[in-house]
Amino acid sequence: MADLIPIKKVAGRPIPLRGNDVDTDRIIPARFMKAVTFEGMGRFAFYDVRFDAEGHSKGHIMDDPRFEAKGPRVAIVNKNFGCGSSREHAPQALLRWGIKAIVGESFADIFFGNCVALGIPCVSASEAKVAALMAAVEEDPAHDLVVDLETMTIAYRGKSYAIALPGGSRSQLLDGSWDATRSLLQGADAVRATAARLPYVAGFAKA
Amino acid sequence: MGKSLLDKVWQAHSVRELPSGQTQLFIGLHLIHEVTSPQAFQMMREQDLKVAFAQRTFATVDHIIPTDTRQRPYVDSQAEGMMSAIERNCREFGIRFFDGPSGHQGIVHVLGPELGLTQPGMTVACGDSHTSTHGALGAVAFGIGTSQVRDVLASQCLAIQRPRVRRIEIEGKLALGVYAKDVTLHIIRNLGVKGGVGFAYEYAGAVVEHMTMEERMTLCNMSIEGGARLGYVNPDQTTFDYVRGREFAPPAENFERAVAWWRSMASDPDAGYDDTVRLDGERIAPTVTWGINPGQAIGVDEKIPVADSFAPDDREVAEDAYEYMGFKPGAEIRGTRIDVAFIGSCTNGRISDLREAAKVARLGKVKPHVKALVVPGSEAVAKAAEAEGLPEVFRQAGFEWRLPGCSMCLAMNPDKLVGRQVCASSSNRNFKGRQGSPSGRTLLMSPAMVAAAAIEGAVADVRDMLGRK
Known part of the structure; x- marks a missing residue:
């Protein structure tokens, strides 16, 4: 089993991905999911938003030289990011493109859970703060955005903003149990006891 | 409590x-x-x-x-x-x-x-x-x-993490030509595509109590389109009668014990909820989406809403939708020409869905410019439909009768829209590019409404075809 990797701080060049209700079909169109592995998913992130039918760039921010950077990236999004399909291919594509953390106004439930399971913090901030942050980044994107889960703040160009993250997910990231398999397996006896209490597990046979 | x-x-x-x-x-x-x-x-x-x-x-x-x-x-x-x-x-x-x-x-x-x-x-x-x-x-x-x-x-x-619970009570009675699909689209239209984030939806009220199991499945299916990761209906006699005798159901000798436990799991009459919403079932019309998310839905006799009518959060998405769909605010949705009609999916691919669509298919022929597909949800659904002669009804009307699968709901198989085709679809998502063409357009509606659109060659009001007085 994988070692526990605590995630306390993510620093990387920011990239604003504007819009409310960005769905996972847009993040990764279904035709790119015809594979038995997540490898190579990164190049299909937001494919139809970024490229035309001939594969030419439409000048999307992810392909804008001003926002080009090496190393980890931090996406900035608006409301209900990642709605729709439960496909983990969506956060996998973003992760493999380089996105290691997401700051946004709000996230769809399943997408949020999938990100935690991959160790990608999705932290939220108010509409005004996200707007201010997006504007600051668009004006000058050449600095690292720091997401700090211990102090629950993000910092950009000397300005600090408070963020929120549900307590359970924050603990999972801080103690490394975001990869839940190990802690779930530690409860194996309790799992068997729970199963034994549920009458349907034995087909409602007389006790 | x-x-x-x-x-x-x-x-x-x-x-x-x-x-x-x-x-x-x-x-x-x-x-x-x-x-x-x-x-x-x-x-x-x-x-x-x-x-x-x-x-x-x-x-x-x-x-x-x-x-x-x-x-x-x-x-x-x-x-x-x-x-x-x-x-x-x-x-x-x-x-x-x-x-x-x-x-x-x-x-x-x-x-x-x-x-x-x-x-x-x-x-x-x-x-x-x-x-x-x-x-x-x-x-x-x-x-x-x-x-x-x-x-x-x-x-x-x-x-x-445990979700909060919102109870959605739909009272009254649905009119002729109004189905579970219209109820779910109506809910999403009213509560929004992000209104349910963090919630489980408990569906209740006279409309839900009178629904068959398959109708309840359609209703719960699209909870996620309203942002709610899960939705449920409290189990009742309709539920028990549905489960009884199925291959993996509790065996007959244990069935009453099962029912007793199931009853005990239903919400108590004095259960507490984090939120309660009431909707009037009588006011629901056959509903059609005009945009790029399932909340962008209107009654078939309404006009596409203007940008100013939306909350600030939704205005930009509406503008995006007008452009992508090529529709003008204020225009009628009825009469919108379609190229493809798709009946099927986990939302509306069950036998009762096919029966309702077949009732309409019996009333006419698919317009020559429309490609119309019926895809049963499972082999069991296909067999039941065959026993009732439904494939023949559909074929005679000009629909193709296919083998079971997800098909054109998300187009991971060869069933795809081409270019900017407009599809009247009984599926669950009208996201950009959802049906396999990056510029394809989806109008979500009930299976009966899809059949009506296939016959008219354009979005139609199924109530007119069913003989609304």
């Missing part, structure tokens, strides 16, 4: 509280399919994990399967690769696979209830957001990602 079904099911399945504060939740039924499971099995191999409760996981193939022929190998080599992978994974890990030769292949959310696998009071998880469908039986059922599929395989559990 009493407890809701969600409270009770959560408590019964709670293994322990995790150090993170989340619940370790036991999963009673785990369903898998070919798209979101292969990577999970790969992780199992890499981490040397064993399947904890192999008899509580069931597999089928639905997303990539062609609907014209089942000849192997599939023409699409990627689809063939995915099919081979799930065959191998089920074999190696000892999981029951409902493939073609089993006679039970079908869309995973049609299959679970149909086989009696889904039962009241259970927790159900599947790597698919429309797992909310199974809530129709009074189960707590929700979609998960692939890493979580691995967790359920390895431990039969998930680390998860």
